[in-house]
Amino acid sequence: MFKTKLNVFRILVFFAFAIGIYFGNFQFVLDSSLGPNVIALSLVLDLVVWVPLLYFFILVRSGSGKSSFMPLLVSVGVFTSLRWAPQGSFLSPIKEFYLYFLLALATAVFVWFFARFLMGWKRTADLSGEQRVIALAQRTAGKGNFASLIQAEWLTIYYGLFTWRRVTTADNQESFSYHHKSGSPAMLIFLSLFQIPSLCFTHIIFHSMSPVIAMVFTVGHIYTLFFGLSQAMAIKHRPIFVKDGKIRVRCGLMFDFDLPVSEVNRVEDISGFDLLEKQEGRLEINMLGHSNLQLVLNQKFKVPLMAGLSKSVDTLVLGLDDLASFKQALRREGLV
Numbered sequence: 001m002f003k004t005k006l007n008v009f010r011i012l013v014f015f016a017f018a019i020g021i022y023f024g025n026f027q028f029v030l031d032s033s034l035g036p037n038v039i040a041l042s043l044v045l046d047l048v049v050w051v052p053l054l055y056f057f058i059l060v061r062s063g064s065g066k067s068s069f070m071p072l073l074v075s076v077g078v079f080t081s082l083r084w085a086p087q088g089s090f091l092s093p094i095k096e097f098y099l100y101f102l103l104a105l106a107t108a109v110f111v112w113f114f115a116r117f118l119m120g121w122k123r124t125a126d127l128s129g130e131q132r133v134i135a136l137a138q139r140t141a142g143k144g145n146f147a148s149l150i151q152a153e154w155l156t157i158y159y160g161l162f163t164w165r166r167v168t169t170a171d172n173q174e175s176f177s178y179h180h181k182s183g184s185p186a187m188l189i190f191l192s193l194f195q196i197p198s199l200c201f202t203h204i205i206f207h208s209m210s211p212v213i214a215m216v217f218t219v220g221h222i223y224t225l226f227f228g229l230s231q232a233m234a235i236k237h238r239p240i241f242v243k244d245g246k247i248r249v250r251c252g253l254m255f256d257f258d259l260p261v262s263e264v265n266r267v268e269d270i271s272g273f274d275l276l277e278k279q280e281g282r283l284e285i286n287m288l289g290h291s292n293l294q295l296v297l298n299q300k301f302k303v304p305l306m307a308g309l310s311k312s313v314d315t316l317v318l319g320l321d322d323l324a325s326f327k328q329a330l331r332r333e334g335l336v
């Protein structure tokens with residue numbers, strides 16, 4: 001618990017410094033009487049250099065942040081510096097051609113990935129369903145955090161659009177469902193009764209304030225609605241597997257990793273009441289509070305979350321529809 005609080009404190013400290021640096025430049029530097037070159041230099045040093053360095057020293061070195069986010073911070077700093085650099089500064093020549101450069105770079109990247117997509121589409125013709133989506137994402141984007149992000153988004157589209165008439169039945173031998181008691185129907189009802197009316201209401205409210213803000217919130221709201229529908233379909237069609245000495249842990253579109261059965265120390269029954277007491281190192285992988293099984297691990301296990309983020313845990317909480325069959329499958333795989 002102390003380590004978690006310390007990581008949160010580090011994150012808050014970084015954001016406080018970053019917001020202060022950006023605010024200071026926009027509030028005091030840009031409106032000052034300093035020369036154009038001094039203002040431009042201040043923007044570059046503060047936004048392109050200091051913010052990424054603070055992120056590295058405060059978060060990356062302590063293990064609270066991923067180094068893969070540093071290029072993003074540098075890119076944001078470069079874009080902001082060029083966007084607000086005063087005329088007549090040493091950044092002016094770059095500023096004039098920067099947008100054209102970004103456009104050309106974006107076009108080249110798009111053409112490159114589209115070509116890889118077409119080649120991947122042809123080479124994965126013998127696959128179908130989720131297997132083809134995953135293989136296509138890997139052939140298009142390679143491996144790494146970006147490929148994982150592409151794969152997650154394509155799976156969202158696949159389950160949100162193409163699986164409504166599909167029927168998936170767990171055999172309770174190797175595959176195990178978790179959606180009958182998970183609240184998947186409740187999620188669909190909630191999305192229908194709340195999300196769609198609130199989408200219209202939110203758009204009307206923010207449109208009177210700012211059309212741009214209204215559009216941003218509307219796009220985000222629509223994506224949330226679509227992701228919710230995809231998640232509701234995925235938890236029906238992506239069961240948990242126990243085979244080949246591994247547990248394939250999933251919760252719809254969230255999580256997706258293999259846990260070796262040898263990593264499990266013991267299996268315990270658990271209820272929602274038991275989970276009221278927070279426990280450091282415990283991760284609940286369930287839907288809407290449906291929990292009935294706790295896997296206590298031998299040691300810390302790194303669980304991938306999303307966008308390259310992960311969390312080290314020593315206890316996993318699941319919710320299975322057929323708990324007895326799941327336990328039998330674990331015993332067949334060698335768990336005592």
